[in-house]
Amino acid sequence: MFVRNACIRLWIDGKAKSRNDLYKHCKTLSDNPEFPWAKKLNSQARQASAERAWASISRFFENCKRQIPGKKGFPKFKKNRPNHGSVEYKQSGYKLSEDRKFINFTDGFKAGCFRLWGTRDLHYYQLNQIKRVRVIRRADGYYVQFLIDHQRIEKREPTNTTIGLDVGLNHFYTDSNGETVDNPRYLRKSERKLKRLQKQVSKKFKKGQPQSNNYKKALARLARKHLQVSRQRKDFAVKTALCVVQSNDLVAYEDLKVKNMVRNQRLAKSISDASWILFREWVEYFGKVYGVATVAVPPHNTSQNCSNCGKKVVKSLSTKTHKCPHCGYVADRDENAARNILEIGLRTVGHTGTYASRENDLCLEGAIPAIKPTQRKRKPKE
Numbered sequence: 001m002f003v004r005n006a007c008i009r010l011w012i013d014g015k016a017k018s019r020n021d022l023y024k025h026c027k028t029l030s031d032n033p034e035f036p037w038a039k040k041l042n043s044q045a046r047q048a049s050a051e052r053a054w055a056s057i058s059r060f061f062e063n064c065k066r067q068i069p070g071k072k073g074f075p076k077f078k079k080n081r082p083n084h085g086s087v088e089y090k091q092s093g094y095k096l097s098e099d100r101k102f103i104n105f106t107d108g109f110k111a112g113c114f115r116l117w118g119t120r121d122l123h124y125y126q127l128n129q130i131k132r133v134r135v136i137r138r139a140d141g142y143y144v145q146f147l148i149d150h151q152r153i154e155k156r157e158p159t160n161t162t163i164g165l166d167v168g169l170n171h172f173y174t175d176s177n178g179e180t181v182d183n184p185r186y187l188r189k190s191e192r193k194l195k196r197l198q199k200q201v202s203k204k205f206k207k208g209q210p211q212s213n214n215y216k217k218a219l220a221r222l223a224r225k226h227l228q229v230s231r232q233r234k235d236f237a238v239k240t241a242l243c244v245v246q247s248n249d250l251v252a253y254e255d256l257k258v259k260n261m262v263r264n265q266r267l268a269k270s271i272s273d274a275s276w277i278l279f280r281e282w283v284e285y286f287g288k289v290y291g292v293a294t295v296a297v298p299p300h301n302t303s304q305n306c307s308n309c310g311k312k313v314v315k316s317l318s319t320k321t322h323k324c325p326h327c328g329y330v331a332d333r334d335e336n337a338a339r340n341i342l343e344i345g346l347r348t349v350g351h352t353g354t355y356a357s358r359e360n361d362l363c364l365e366g367a368i369p370a371i372k373p374t375q376r377k378r379k380p381k382e
C-alpha cells in the first residue's frame with residue numbers, strides 16, 4: 001500500500017511516464033534508509049504494488065480517452081485501514097511445503113511458517129500454475145489467496161430452454177416464465193442486524209477524543225458481521241447463478257450501468273444492486289465454464305413494451321400489472337419485462353452469430369483485398 005501510494009505521488013508530480021519509471025522508483029525506495037521495511041519487502045511484492053498503481057493510472061487515461069461521461073476514476077491514495085491490507089507475491093518470497101499443508105514466507109519480514117486451512121486441495125494443481133500468492137487481512141484473520149492459471153471447462157447436456165431475468169426490489173429476480181426468486185430470509189435478517197450494530201458504533205463514537213475500548217469492540221463486531229453478510233451474499237449469488245446457468249442454454253438480463261447503481265442513496269436499493277452485480281458476475285463466469293450464452297441487453301423500454309405484440313404501454317413505477325390495450329395480454333409487470341429481455345437477448349445473439357460466420361467465409365475465399373472496410377460492414381445479401 002505504501003509502495004502504491006508512493007507510485008501515484010510520483011505520477012501526480014509528473015515524474016513518472018511509464019510503468020518502468022514506477023519500477024525504478026520502487027528500487028530507489030528500497031535503497032532509501034528512511035524506509036527500512038521497504039527493503040525487507042520482497043522485490044516482486046514491491047513490483048506487484050507498482051503494477052496495480054500503474055493499472056489504476058492507465059484505467060483513468062483509458063476512461064478519459066473514451067470520453068465516458070461522469071467520473072473518470074482519478075487514481076486515489078489508499079487509506080491505511082487495518083482490515084484492507086494485502087501483500088502480493090509472484091513466484092518467489094514464499095515456499096510451499098512438500099505436502100502443501102504449510103506455507104513459509106521467506107522475504108525480509110521473516111513472517112515464518114503458517115499452516116494452511118481450508119477445503120481446496122492444492123495438490124490438484126502444478127506448482128507452476130500458481131501465478132500469484134496474496135496475503136489478505138480480514139476482520140477474522142489472515143487469508144492466503146492463490147491465483148491459479150487453470151481453465152475450468154464443464155460438460156452439460158443442452159436443455160433446450162432459454163431464460164430472461166428482470167431485477168427488482170420486491171424479488172431478487174423474476175424470470176420470463178413468471179417464476180420469482182427472493183433474497184433468502186437469513187440475508188434480510190443479517191442486514192437488519194448490520195444496521196443495529198452500525199447504530200451502536202456511531203453511539204459510542206466520540207468526536208475529537210481518543211476512542212474507548214467499547215467503541216473498538218463495537219467496531220470489531222460490525223466488521224465481523226459485514227464479513228459474514230458479504231459471505232452469505234456471495235454464497236447465495238454463486239448458488240443461484242449456477243442453478244440458472246445449468247438449467248438453460250441462454251440467459252439474458254439487463255445491462256444495468258454499475259456507475260448509476262452504486263450511486264443510489266437508498267440503502268435497500270443499493271444492497272439489492274450490489275447483490276445483483278455479484279450475481280451477474282457469477283452468471284457470466286459459469287456461462288463460460290458450461291458453454292452457456294449469457295447476454296446483457298440494453299435496458300430500454302423493457303418494462304414499458306408489450307412482450308406479446310411489441311407496442312408501447314406506458315406505465316408508472318407503481319403499476320404492478322401489465323395490461324395491453326392493443327392485444328389484451330395481461331401479465332405481472334416484471335414477468336413482461338423478463339420476456340422482453342429474453343426476446344432482445346435472442347435477437348442479439350442470432351445477429352452476431354450470422355455476421356461473424358459470414359465474415360469468416362469471405363476470409364476463406366480470399367475476397368478480403370477486394371472489399372473496402374466500409375463495404376465489409378454492410379450486411380451481406382442472401
Ligand SMILES: [Zn+2]
Binds near residue numbers: 306308310325
Ligand atoms: Zn400487446
